[in-house]
Amino acid sequence: MNWEVAHRAASIAAVQAHRDLGVDRSGYVEVYAALRTAGVVGLARPMERLFGIYCSPRDDGPAVLLNAKLDIIAQRHTAAHELGHHRLRHGTAYDEELDRTARWGDGSWPDEEKLAEAFAAWFLMPLPAVQAALGRLGVTRPLRPEHAYQVARWLGTSYAGTVNHLHRLQLLSREEKTSWLKVKPATIKETLAGGPVDGRAHVHLIGSTADGATVRVDAGDLIVLEGSGAYFETLPSCLSPVDSPNGQLFWGEAAPAVAEVTDVLTGMAEVTARLPGAAVVEFIVARQSPRAGRQDLWPI
Structure with a gap:
């Protein structure tokens, strides 16, 4: 399965999850509330070299274990990733390496991981929420990297993840995506804060x-x-x-x-x-x- 197919399937699954779990698609997605509504037990504790674990119903789940050492943005994304495993009826999944390219060699991902990763993006950044965030900036599409960073703040997502998703939503050209991904968030933060x-x-x-x-x-x-x-x-x-x-x-x-x-x-x-x-x-x-x-x- 290539990434295009994974995102197409995941986008449909995310819309269904929003509907079934009563998620407001017009703004910040409450992923932990969604886990609770889905009947998934949540645990978090400090762990080394681990994003999270999804335990399927076949293994006494459903439950997710998250790394308490992750920052808010990474932990939210991981929670949505594990929810994706649950909604897509995957088996128990272990994200054992913080560097996934190291685990999967050349960076190719197993199909279930591609689907869960794509689900996380579509679940946390539905189009209505992205449009609402852009509206707060007074634009209909991002015009510079600072806009992508600000959209990420309204949605609780990473800068790189948001830039990639804006491209998938056809709100950024491929050239803009490539260029903006080279901009460091630290530089954007300095610009916005004035220091x-x-x-x-x-x-x-x-x-x-x-x-x-x-x-x-x-x-x-x-x-x-x-x-x-x-x-x-x-x-x-x-x-x-x-x-x-x-x-x-x-x-x-x-x-x-x-x-x-x-x-x-x-x-x-x-x-x-x-x-x-x-x-x-x-x-x-x-x-x-x-x-x-x-x-x-x-x-x-």
């Missing part, structure tokens, strides 16, 4: 279309207000203002207002910002930490 960004932290750019939205974040992420002169009107204690060179809460006109998410945030918090043109934007930040332990303890 260096630590490690795995993500940057969430907030414009006027974010009014009423929920922004999924983790500790260390940066919330950046779009436009010169923007500032936070109300900033909850879980967000720490990133000082300007003058040590002030509000940046000067040459740089955006920035706040860092701290560990104080354990659930949700409301934020109010004022953007250029006197536009007031109210949005919610919601903590989405990597899962650990048993699924019945995981926040949805």
